[in-house]
Amino acid sequence: MADFDPHDYHGNLEKAIAVLANRNTGAARWMTSAEISRTLREEHGIQIHWRSLGTVLHKQPDLVARRKRNHRWQYSALRAGTDKLESKEPPVVLVEPLKGVQNVVTLHDILASLRGAVSVCDPYADSATIEHLDSCSQSSGIRLLTHNITDSGRLRRHLAAFSKSGRALEVRRTPKASIHDRYVIDRNGMIIMGTSLNGFGKKESFLIKAGQDIRHSTLSAFNRHWSTATVWP
Numbered sequence: 001m002a003d004f005d006p007h008d009y010h011g012n013l014e015k016a017i018a019v020l021a022n023r024n025t026g027a028a029r030w031m032t033s034a035e036i037s038r039t040l041r042e043e044h045g046i047q048i049h050w051r052s053l054g055t056v057l058h059k060q061p062d063l064v065a066r067r068k069r070n071h072r073w074q075y076s077a078l079r080a081g082t083d084k085l086e087s088k089e090p091p092v093v094l095v096e097p098l099k100g101v102q103n104v105v106t107l108h109d110i111l112a113s114l115r116g117a118v119s120v121c122d123p124y125a126d127s128a129t130i131e132h133l134d135s136c137s138q139s140s141g142i143r144l145l146t147h148n149i150t151d152s153g154r155l156r157r158h159l160a161a162f163s164k165s166g167r168a169l170e171v172r173r174t175p176k177a178s179i180h181d182r183y184v185i186d187r188n189g190m191i192i193m194g195t196s197l198n199g200f201g202k203k204e205s206f207l208i209k210a211g212q213d214i215r216h217s218t219l220s221a222f223n224r225h226w227s228t229a230t231v232w233p
Contacts, residue, residue: 004085006044011189011211013056015040015048017063018085020077030067030074033057056212060188093207095194103201110207111135116187118142119222120197123179125171126150128198130158133169139186141168145226147177150198156233172229179225183210183218190215 004018019036023029031039033054040046054073057064063081067074095103111132118139122129125146136142149155149171162169182193189212194205210218 006040006046009085011056011209011213012048012052013060013063013212014085015046016053016057016075017077017081020064020075021082021085024077024082029076030069031076032072032074036075052213055216059212063188092209095201095205095207097201097203100201107132107200107207108135110191111184112137114139114184114186116140119185119219119226120144120183121179121222121225122146122182122193122196122198123177124148124150124196124198125155126198127152127154127158129196130155130162130169132197132200134158134162136167139167142170143226144169144171145174145179145222145229146171147174147179149173149232151233159233171232172226173232174225174229185215185219185222190218 004021006015006018009015009018016033016036019039020029020031023031032050034050036053036057037048037050040048057075058066058073060081063078063084065076065078067076093106095106112135114136115138118136118141120133120142122144123146125144125148127150129144129146133142133144159169159171182196184191184193190210192206192208192210193200194207195203
């Protein structure tokens, strides 16, 4: 039987999957969010409300199976969910200026792993931003929300090339400097960036994996800003 310690994982989703993976045999492998919450509290001393667990588990059909029994949702870890635990990527990556090439490779590996619709919030954007986003090879589409745009022929050529590749990239500009955080959200997670993409690796900063609870609230805020932003160019 697998032996995953929920304390080893940063997000609520991963903690819940750890509990499910440890019970992944026979009928016991199906658990409600309330049972997962109780197990985390009683066996690991981790307090997470069952409603929060139900919310994140219900949105991850690629990682967690679900079924309804006696009017209650039950969940079970899928192989992809277990693989996610076993990969156990570090929640924080330090970006050091002296490791320029390695930093870019790390960033592009992360971007290449993104799936589904990708939402990027970055207050500063130029041609280098688009060059980095070109690594999002598995995404179904990218939304870039920004404010300060360094308009240039090179930037517009990159955007045109993106469009010709068949991948969707939409850029919107906020009406005022209402955004300052930098982050990337896909269907499975969220990465908080300590610097803008166009300055990545020039100064010491961090890439931080956020939990599903933060991802959910941040995506709602992103969508609000997106709805009032103007399409660019």
